Amino acid sequence: MVAKSMSVFMALILAKTCAAGIVFQDGFESGNLNLWQISGSSNSVKTAHQNQLGGGPLPAANGNYIVLFSAGSTPTDGELNVVFSTIVGQTYDLSFDFGTFRGQPQSIRATVLDATNNNIILDRSITDPTGAFNLSDLFDHYSYQFMASSPLTRLKFNDVSVSGYDSDGALDNVLVSYSSTVPEPSSAAIAAALLVSSAWRCRKRRTRI
Ligand SMILES: [Ca+2]
Ligand SMILES: [Ca+2]
Numbered sequence: 001m002v003a004k005s006m007s008v009f010m011a012l013i014l015a016k017t018c019a020a021g022i023v024f025q026d027g028f029e030s031g032n033l034n035l036w037q038i039s040g041s042s043n044s045v046k047t048a049h050q051n052q053l054g055g056g057p058l059p060a061a062n063g064n065y066i067v068l069f070s071a072g073s074t075p076t077d078g079e080l081n082v083v084f085s086t087i088v089g090q091t092y093d094l095s096f097d098f099g100t101f102r103g104q105p106q107s108i109r110a111t112v113l114d115a116t117n118n119n120i121i122l123d124r125s126i127t128d129p130t131g132a133f134n135l136s137d138l139f140d141h142y143s144y145q146f147m148a149s150s151p152l153t154r155l156k157f158n159d160v161s162v163s164g165y166d167s168d169g170a171l172d173n174v175l176v177s178y179s180s181t182v183p184e185p186s187s188a189a190i191a192a193a194l195l196v197s198s199a200w201r202c203r204k205r206r207t208r209i
Contacts, residue, residue, distance in 0.1 A: 045078030070164025
């Protein structure tokens with residue numbers, strides 16, 4: 001009973017610790033993409049300051065810089081990649097803000113991959129159909145969960161818009177953190193431990209009979 005209570009207590013501590021843990025974060029306030037590997041046509045993905053965009057300030061939480069895909073009249077082939085350390089079996093939250101700057105619908109694909117074998121863990125494509133000229137109305141918030149299968153995990157954003165003419169895909173507030181829910185592996189481990197314990201007690205009871 002004491003061991004069971006201790007297991008639950010340890011799991012709660014782990015969950016609480018993990019809830020606050022940030023694995024990777026970029027709000028692009030450095031004004032550059034030095035944390036990322038960039039591919040695509042020249043300037044098809046780049047940071048932009050609110051003063052370069054016009055149309056009013058960004059929401060305060062987003063700071064001053066965002067990332068634009070198919071910036072200006074560049075092609076819709078921009079791609080960002082970043083690799084970060086993860087714990088195998090741990091659940092993580094991925095969140096970011098995305099929106100269409102100006103008129104035409106813009107789309108982005110967010111992919112999470114096992115960096116050791118490139119297996120896809122999470123794959124989501126988003127289209128923002130309502131372009132905004134007012135930067136304060138630009139973004140919608142998106143969040144997903146994934147479970148790491150490797151000590152290294154890759155996060156990829158790539159532009160999948162049909163056309164980037166006179167419109168750009170805007171990205172901000174990329175965050176990967178330990179899941180805010182109780183991690184699945186811990187729950188599974190507790191369940192497995194209880195199962196073994198229960199089986200052992202049953203076996204012991206049968207032996208006595
Ligand atoms: Ca920002
Ligand atoms: Ca564009």
